[in-house]
Every structure is written in C-alpha cells, then in structure tokens.
Amino acid sequence: MTLAAILAAVISFALGALLALLTIPVLVWLERRVAGLVQDRLGPNRTNIGGFRLGGVVQSFADVVKLLLKEEYYPSHIKNGKWLFMLAPIITFAAALLAFMAIPFADTLIINNESLRIQPLPIDFGVFWYLAISSIGVLGVIFGGWLSHNKYSLLGAARAGSMVVSYELPLGLSILAFIITYDTIDFNAMVAWQSGTFFGFLPAWGILVQPLASIILIVALFAETNRNPFTVAEGESEIVAGFMTEYTAMKFAMYFMGEYVAMNTASAVIITMIFGGYQIPWVSTQMLLENFSTFSITLMIIVPVIVSVLVRWMQKNNRVRPSVSTDGGRNFETKVLTLAMIGMTLVVEAILIYLVFLAESSLANSITVALFQVVVFVVKLMIFNIFFILIRWTVPRFRYDQVQHLGWYYLLPLALINIFITALVVVGVSL
Amino acid sequence: MLEISIFFILAAFMLGGSIAMITNKQTLFSAFGFLVAMIGLAGMFALLESRFLALAQIMVSVGAVVVLSMLTILTINAKEENLPKEPHKYKWIFFTSVLVLPFTFLLYKTLTLLPQSFSTMETITSKVVGKALFSEWVLPFEIISILLLSAMVGAIVIARKEIVKKEEHS
Numbered sequence: 001m002t003l004a005a006i007l008a009a010v011i012s013f014a015l016g017a018l019l020a021l022l023t024i025p026v027l028v029w030l031e032r033r034v035a036g037l038v039q040d041r042l043g044p045n046r047t048n049i050g051g052f053r054l055g056g057v058v059q060s061f062a063d064v065v066k067l068l069l070k071e072e073y074y075p076s077h078i079k080n081g082k083w084l085f086m087l088a089p090i091i092t093f094a095a096a097l098l099a100f101m102a103i104p105f106a107d108t109l110i111i112n113n114e115s116l117r118i119q120p121l122p123i124d125f126g127v128f129w130y131l132a133i134s135s136i137g138v139l140g141v142i143f144g145g146w147l148s149h150n151k152y153s154l155l156g157a158a159r160a161g162s163m164v165v166s167y168e169l170p171l172g173l174s175i176l177a178f179i180i181t182y183d184t185i186d187f188n189a190m191v192a193w194q195s196g197t198f199f200g201f202l203p204a205w206g207i208l209v210q211p212l213a214s215i216i217l218i219v220a221l222f223a224e225t226n227r228n229p230f231t232v233a234e235g236e237s238e239i240v241a242g243f244m245t246e247y248t249a250m251k252f253a254m255y256f257m258g259e260y261v262a263m264n265t266a267s268a269v270i271i272t273m274i275f276g277g278y279q280i281p282w283v284s285t286q287m288l289l290e291n292f293s294t295f296s297i298t299l300m301i302i303v304p305v306i307v308s309v310l311v312r313w314m315q316k317n318n319r320v321r322p323s324v325s326t327d328g329g330r331n332f333e334t335k336v337l338t339l340a341m342i343g344m345t346l347v348v349e350a351i352l353i354y355l356v357f358l359a360e361s362s363l364a365n366s367i368t369v370a371l372f373q374v375v376v377f378v379v380k381l382m383i384f385n386i387f388f389i390l391i392r393w394t395v396p397r398f399r400y401d402q403v404q405h406l407g408w409y410y411l412l413p414l415a416l417i418n419i420f421i422t423a424l425v426v427v428g429v430s431l
Numbered sequence: 432m433l434e435i436s437i438f439f440i441l442a443a444f445m446l447g448g449s450i451a452m453i454t455n456k457q458t459l460f461s462a463f464g465f466l467v468a469m470i471g472l473a474g475m476f477a478l479l480e481s482r483f484l485a486l487a488q489i490m491v492s493v494g495a496v497v498v499l500s501m502l503t504i505l506t507i508n509a510k511e512e513n514l515p516k517e518p519h520k521y522k523w524i525f526f527t528s529v530l531v532l533p534f535t536f537l538l539y540k541t542l543t544l545l546p547q548s549f550s551t552m553e554t555i556t557s558k559v560v561g562k563a564l565f566s567e568w569v570l571p572f573e574i575i576s577i578l579l580l581s582a583m584v585g586a587i588v589i590a591r592k593e594i595v596k597k598e599e600h601s
Contacts, residue, residue, distance in 0.1 A: 084463060125482065125557055132486040135494025139466065142501045146459050158505045165498055185557060 008109060008116035013101075015374065016120030019381070020100045020261055025060030027260045030382075031389050032059070038393040051329020052336075053318075070249035077149050078246075085147045089247065089254030092140030096262040099134040102126035103268045104188045106278050106373035107285040109366055117188065118370055126187035127175060130269055134224065137262060138164040141226075141233065144255070145243035156242025159400060160233035163223055166407040167230075171220035173415035177213040177422045178206060178273055191277030195284035203281035206274030212418045214274045216411050221266040223407070226259060228392035232400045267384035275380060278373040285369060292365045296352045299372070307345045311338050437478060444471035453524055456514060458504045466497050483557040 029044070033056060036043025045056040052058065078085055103126070106118040116122075123129060138161055145157020179185055182193045190206075198204040207214040223230040234242035244255050271277060279285070288295050318334045320327050355364055398406070448468030455461045469492040476485035517523075564572050 080457070081460065084460070123482070125486065128483070128486045128490070128557070132490040132494065135490060135498070138498060139493070139501070142498070142505065143459070143463070146501075146505060154505065158502065161498060161502045161505065165495075165502065168494065 002112075002114065004111045005114060005116055008111075008118065009122065012105065012118045012122075013120045015105055015118075016101050016103070019105070019378070020097055020264060023264050023381075023385075024257050024260050025064070026057060026382075027264065027385055027389075028060045028063065029055075029057045030386060031392075032056075034386060034389045035393045038390070048329070052333050053330075064253075067249055067253045072250070073248040075148065075150075075246045078147060081147050084143055086251060088140045088144035088147065089251050089258065090140070091143065092137050093254045093258035093261065095133055095137035095140070096258050096265055099130050099137075100261065100265040100268060102129040102133075102187060103265075103272055104191065104277065105377050106370040107192070108188060109370055111363060111366075118374070119188065124186040124188070127179065127185045127190075127273075130265075131172060131175065134262070134265070135164075135168065137258070140255075140258075141243050144247065148243070148246035150245050152239040152241070152245045153243050155239050156233045156245070159239075160226065160243060163230065163232060163403055163407075166404060167220045167223035167411075170216050170407060170411035170415045171224060173412070173419060174213040174216040174220065175273075177210055177415070177418050178217075180419070180422050180426055181206075181210055187272050187277070190273060191279060192284075194276045195279050197282065203276060205276045205281070210274070210418075210422070212414060213422070216415050216418070217274065218270060219406075219411060221270060222388075222391070223403070225262040225266045227263055227266075227388055229395045229398045230403055231397055232403055235397055237397075263388050264381070264385060267381055267388060271377075271380045271384055275384070278377040278380075280376055285373070288369045288372075289362075289366060292369075293356050296356050296368070300349055300352050303348055304345055307341050311341055314338070434478060438475075441471045441474040441478065444468070444474070454521075458507075459501070462497060462501050462504060465500070466493060469493050469497065483560050 033043040033045075043056065044059040045053060047053065047056065047059040047062050049058055049061075074082065074085075101120040102123060104117065104119040109116045109118060119126075121129070141160045142157045145153040145155075145160070148154075178190070182190045184190060184193070194204050194206060196204045198208055202208050222228075226233055234244060239245075244252055247255060314337060315334055318330050320330060352368075355361075355368060445468045448464040448466070448471060451464030452461045452468065453464075455464060469488065472492070473485045473488040476482075476488055
C-alpha cells in the first residue's frame, strides 16, 4: 500500500459516507419543497440561523433537534424482545447505507501504474453486493412490524415483505439482462462500457441500449425502496403508518432516514447502470485526459456562466415581499452567498489556468478529471432523487393487489422475454 | 492473529445463532437466530477469500430463505399458548446432537480430502466459480437445475390444486 492508495481509499470512503449521510437533510428538504412546488405552495423556507436560510435546508436541522429531544416511548405491551424492537430500524438503515458503498464516484485513477478505485469499497462485483446487501433491509421492517404487536404494523410488515420478495425477481432478472449486455458485474466496468456510442451517434447508455430492462429496473427499485406509488406498507389511508405505527422519536427517525438512504442508493444504482454513471455523454475519461486543455478551457467558460445564473436567481428571489418592512437578514445572506460563490469560481478558474498553462503534470490532470466526475455524479444523483420525489407527489398509491398483479403478471414475463432477446442479440452480434 | 480472532467471533455468532434458533419458543426469535447464523456463515466464506460464495450466501439464505420463513411466521402468527408443550425439549436436543456427532466427524474427513485449491487462500471470484460450474461440474449443475425446476413446478401444482377444489365447492 503506497501513500496514494491509502489516501484514495480514505477519501473515497469519506466521500461515500458524506454522500450517503449528508444528503439526508438535503433530501428531506427537497421532498418538502418539491411537494410545495407540485401543490402550488412554498414549503418550509423560514427557519434560519442568524439570517441564513439556505432556501430552507436549515429546517432539516431543526427537525433533527426535534427528533432527538422527543420522548423515547416504548409501547408497554411489548413484553420480550425490546432489544430487537430497537435493533430493527438500525438493520434497515445499515443495510441501505452499506449497499451505497459499492457505487463508484469517478473513474479508476492511475497513479504511478497503480490503479486506484474511487469507490468506498474497492470491489469488482458491485452489482452482486448491492443485490445481496439491500435484500437485508426488509428484515428490519418485518422484525419491527411483528414486534410492535399491532395489527396495522403486522399488516404493513407482511405487505412490505411480500412486495419486496415479489419485486426482487423482476429486479434480478432485469439486472441479468444488463449483465449479459455489459458482460461484467463490476459497476466501474459498466460505466466504462456506457461511455462509448451506440449506432454511431447516440451515447451508449443503458436506457437506450436496454430500454425495456431499464424501465423494469426503475419500477422494481421504486418498489424495493418502498417509495410511492408502492408505499402500500405504510399507506396511511388504510393502515395508519404501517410498520412504523409504534415507533417514536429516534427509532422512527432511523426508519425515516433509512428510506432516504435507500432512495439515494437506488438513484445511484440507476444512474450507474443506465445513465452513464459519473460520465457525461459521448465523452470518455480517456478523451478528457487526452484533450485536457480543451476540456479545462470549456470548463473555464461554463462555470462562470452557471454561477452567474445562480447568483442572479438568488438575488431575484431571496427577498421579502415589498409590504414587509423587516428584511430578516436576507440581504446579508444574499451578499455573503454571492461573495462565496464568486470566490469559489475564482479559485476554480485560478486552478484550471495554472493546470493548463503552467503545470505540465499528468497526475494533477487526472485528479482534476476525477473531481469533475465526482461533481457530475452528484449532479446526476440529485436530478434522479428529484425524479423520485416528483413521482411520489404526482402518482397516486397503487392498491395492494394491483402492486402484486403488476409484479407477477407484467414485469416478470417482460423481464424473462427481455433476457431471451438480449441473449439472442448478444450471441448474434458475437458470431 | 486477526484472522483467527475474526474466525472465533464468527464461530460464536454461528453457534449462538443456531442454539438460539433451536431453543427459542417464539418463532420470530428463532428466525433472528437463523439470520445471525447465516450472516456468520457468509462471514466465514469471506474470511476464506471466497467473496462470491459469501455474497451468494447472503443473497440466497438471508434475502430469500429468511425473508420467506419470516413471511410464513407472519401469516401463521402463532401465539405462545397455542404452541405444543415440549417437556423434555433440552434432553431431546442433547440426545440428537450426540447422535449426529459421528456424522460431523465424517463431514470433517470429507472436507479435508477436498482439492488443495480450497485451502490455498486464493481469491475465488465469480469468474472462477462460473468457469468451474460450466466446465468441470456442468452435469451436476444441470441435474440440480432440473431438480429445482421440478420442485418449483410441484409447489405450483400443489398450490393450484386447492384453489381449483375451492372453486368446485362454490
């Protein structure tokens, strides 16, 4: 282990933990603001620390304080197995968190002929890891639902368990079609395969190469993560809150956060498998490294444009109505954030200018490309998370029998047919 | 040294889980013991550098077997007073474990006769397993697939029969 290898391992692990955990407050905030957008209202935007609202993200921290200070309540009818009752949400949360760790955030860095994976767990069987670890998550739901000794909880747990069991089949079969196409179970190699072109002009993304399997994958992952329209396990119009009915305070928060981590993981898997992962379309890592000066000059032009649009938007929107006399520190917040953004842009520009015109180091170039890929990955991740949230607030919940019907009668046969077609095409191409 | 301590921790998990599974009266705690034992077994495989088997173990045993058995427990929802009385339970457990002890030695002998590649601490990836399955062991593999298929068809037939009967009654 060289110093570079240790550094890469530590940094990618820290990045994985940050992306999995620090996105929870952002996702909770996004959920509420997007819900507000869909329902033609604003959503939480008033909470602030010294005038800093950050669009309302601060609300999530207030939520955390509330959940921590709430009374820890144990239902008195739970005679034995309190420890398992407490352990159940942790199982769900840990499974979702561990499953996220197999996602690559950037292409393999090559430093002194040593290839370093920018992946929290440097494994080359990521798909397998995801399938295995994410299947543990439902156990927490079943334990929690059963130990609550509550009819609603029991029904919710039974629903969640049978739904996950029936949707694991189409999920696995659609992933099998991808494995046949990409000829690998390594997430990193899958992304590398998708950096080529398809029919000469389309990016070879999974959604274009395998449209049917992609749709099945997305639908099955929606079901696996218990997101709408598959929230039958916690349908509040039928069974109160499902398996979470007896859970309070931080125990409830573990389930709640586990759901968001699972959603984050599902979007990461979706973008890695079918939306080109950390790469921008048509451009592979090799191309970026070979044409580094063109790439960084393009970046130098694009970054100020994006930042100026953001700053304009913020200056236009971050203010109170004209009829309100106190401005609540909003002008101050706008000023500070504008300065911070401009400062960050200047730093990025300075680094890029230094790299292009002064330093001729291939190491610095590849690190810059890796950082750029991490940024691309995060942007794609957030876009897909917003897609998840938009679906939740636009589509009504399926009835339970409709969920099972969809899984067994449509998705499963379609996935099987898709495997046959894929195998035929792959064998035919290789002949 | 680290490996040996991890081995003992995993072994403790497996033994404790198995004992908890047999001795517990509540079915759900038995399922939890089974889960712990299975995860310990997966850890054993991982300790032997057989990553594919470790993950397959988690996927099949935990993701499928434990979840399905827990679903069965949920649907049955057995109450403690409805469970059968087992006055000599621990005696029976002790007696049967003494009875199967010779078979354990037999198993140990067969395991030590296995090919050397299992003991050379080489990383066994999915590629190695796949190649071995589809070249050297292709006949047993196919026979097992046919067995599983017939079991699945049999289960569907058994499940279907009752539905047809019910429809006839009504």
